[in-house]
Amino acid sequence: MPSASPAEGVAFRPGVPLARQRRDLAAVAAEARRCAGEVDARGEFPATAMETIRRSGLLGLLVPEEHGGLGGDCQDLVLAGRAIGSGCLSAGLIFTMHCQQVAVLAGYGSPRLRSEVLPEIAEGSVYVASVTSEFGKGGELTAALAPLRGSGPTVLLERDAPVVTGGEYADGYLVTMRRDEEAQPNDVVLVYAHRDQLDVTVRGAWETMGVRGTRSGGMRLAGELPDWQVIDAAGGFSALAGTTMIPVGHVAWASAWLGAAEGALREVVAAMKDPSRRKRLRRMDELVAERVARVRISIDLVDSFLRGYARDYEEVLGRAGRESPVLRSAAFNIRTNNLKVAASELAFEAVDELVKLTGLGGGYRQGGDLPLERSFRDLRSAALMYANDRLLTASGKLALFDGAVEPFVAALDAEEAPA
Amino acid sequence: MPMDDLRTPFLQTLAPHLASVDDPAAIPLDAPLRGLGLNSLRAVDLLIDLEDRFAIAFPDDSLTDENFADARSLMALLERLLAADAPEAASA
Numbered sequence: 319m320p321s322a323s324p325a326e327g328v329a330f331r332p333g334v335p336l337a338r339q340r341r342d343l344a345a346v347a348a349e350a351r352r353c354a355g356e357v358d359a360r361g362e363f364p365a366t367a368m369e370t371i372r373r374s375g376l377l378g379l380l381v382p383e384e385h386g387g388l389g390g391d392c393q394d395l396v397l398a399g400r401a402i403g404s405g406c407l408s409a410g411l412i413f414t415m416h417c418q419q420v421a422v423l424a425g426y427g428s429p430r431l432r433s434e435v436l437p438e439i440a441e442g443s444v445y446v447a448s449v450t451s452e453f454g455k456g457g458e459l460t461a462a463l464a465p466l467r468g469s470g471p472t473v474l475l476e477r478d479a480p481v482v483t484g485g486e487y488a489d490g491y492l493v494t495m496r497r498d499e500e501a502q503p504n505d506v507v508l509v510y511a512h513r514d515q516l517d518v519t520v521r522g523a524w525e526t527m528g529v530r531g532t533r534s535g536g537m538r539l540a541g542e543l544p545d546w547q548v549i550d551a552a553g554g555f556s557a558l559a560g561t562t563m564i565p566v567g568h569v570a571w572a573s574a575w576l577g578a579a580e581g582a583l584r585e586v587v588a589a590m591k592d593p594s595r596r597k598r599l600r601r602m603d604e605l606v607a608e609r610v611a612r613v614r615i616s617i618d619l620v621d622s623f624l625r626g627y628a629r630d631y632e633e634v635l636g637r638a639g640r641e642s643p644v645l646r647s648a649a650f651n652i653r654t655n656n657l658k659v660a661a662s663e664l665a666f667e668a669v670d671e672l673v674k675l676t677g678l679g680g681g682y683r684q685g686g687d688l689p690l691e692r693s694f695r696d697l698r699s700a701a702l703m704y705a706n707d708r709l710l711t712a713s714g715k716l717a718l719f720d721g722a723v724e725p726f727v728a729a730l731d732a733e734e735a736p737a
Numbered sequence: 738m739p740m741d742d743l744r745t746p747f748l749q750t751l752a753p754h755l756a757s758v759d760d761p762a763a764i765p766l767d768a769p770l771r772g773l774g775l776n777s778l779r780a781v782d783l784l785i786d787l788e789d790r791f792a793i794a795f796p797d798d799s800l801t802d803e804n805f806a807d808a809r810s811l812m813a814l815l816e817r818l819l820a821a822d823a824p825e826a827a828s829a
Contacts, residue, residue, distance in 0.1 A: 593792040600789075 350405030378440030399573025404581030408531030410574030528695030662700030
């Protein structure tokens with residue numbers, strides 16, 4: 319008889335801080351954890367975890383309450399992302415990137431798009447994947463080559479993408495497109511497309527070292543869409559990307575990665591405490607103790623950076639809005655890049671250290687009682703997702719234009735100070 | 738394990754962690770452990786040694802002043818944990 323789901327009946331409540339619904343988050347995480355091994359071994363989409371997330375109402379985490387969602391913000395995304403990421407990083411990334419798309423839809427979608435799509439998301443019937451990668455544009459987020467075609471009430475979308483995280487099973491897509499055939503590659507609009515509005519072709523397998531359950535293979539999308547599904551943000555796509563898509567995206571990834579590292583440490587600690595496994599894993603000499611402490615430092619650093627960033631970002635949004643020049647400052651850009659770089663490196667380092675700690679007979683082993691080698695392979699992708707090299711180069715150059723070397727929120731106070 | 742059987746191995750494990758005690762049998766059960774030289778770092782070492790010796794796992798919230806008040810309170814905690822493990826051990 320299959321055992322009951324630990325997340326049976328879990329339903330998150332709007333109006334109650336997510337921090338006070340941690341037990342339910344832990345139940346969803348436990349459900350994700352139950353299937354993570356099989357998801358990885360078979361390279362399968364984490365269907366059970368995603369079904370639990372749908373039923374629990376978490377797909378609507380960032381959907382405003384007026385559209386039936388939980389009305390959460392980036393700080394809630396941190397809580398949810400690290401919980402689910404701790405159980406299954408593939409599910410964590412699919413979920414958090416979905417939330418990133420929701421933040422964009424809720425912040426920039428036309429009234430009709432918001433009122434039609436957001437309630438569907440909140441009720442759990444739509445998870446949205448991000449389609450930003452494209453052959454031949456060199457990995458640049460704020461550029462697109464494939465043009466939208468057609469004019470009048472409908473537009474024609476035809477788009478190839480080499481990597482779409484969670485794309486194979488998504489119910490909707492948020493796609494970057496060149497505005498039209500005459501536009502420059504940096505003149506980008508976003509288009510929301512429901513899966514049943516598109517011909518979806520999966521191209522190329524997703525046979526990868528880790529995050530195998532994300533099923534992020536290449537895709538071809540084609541379809542005709544009403545023009546109100548086009549998101550043409552004031553200030554252009556680069557402003558939308560810089561003030562919402564990238565910040566929320568980096569919070570999304572960092573949360574899931576941090577969760578994976580936390581989950582790994584939790585499993586190692588539990589094994590070291592378990593009387594039946596202890597002899598193999600614990601000779602609590604000073605070297606072992608120091609390694610555990612180092613892992614904890616890596617995790618604590620990411621936790622602190624991530625929660626601080628999410629809090630400061632929400633403070634800017636709350637006090638000055640999305641149009642605030644603070645969100646266009648070099649200091650904000652650098653901090654946003656650094657969150658991604660630091661979280662990806664430190665989360666991986668933490669698990670690498672745990673593999674070292676538990677050795678060939680423990681963490682390095684496949685199919686053993688510790689899932690460290692899976693976490694290790696999963697987290698190896700972190701530095702590659704929007705490659706750290708690119709972000710470091712950008713931040714290093716930007717630093718020359720941020721001579722004050724102050725946290726970005728400091729500028730918020732300066733902005734509000736009386737002249 | 739009845740309390741009397743527990744006492745000797747417990748005190749043997751405890752003694753090396755008390756700076757001012759040489760003979761396990763001479764540990765006063767009701768004297769404050771802190772006064773016998775048990776600081777917080779040694780308390781963690783002691784828990785780890787007790788876990789290893791008795792094949793148990795102290796829960797995360799074990800490091801309280803109440804549990805570490807004196808040898809008697811710590812032994813009582815150990816006894817409760819062993820009793821909680823006992824049904825499993827009997828069926829194994």
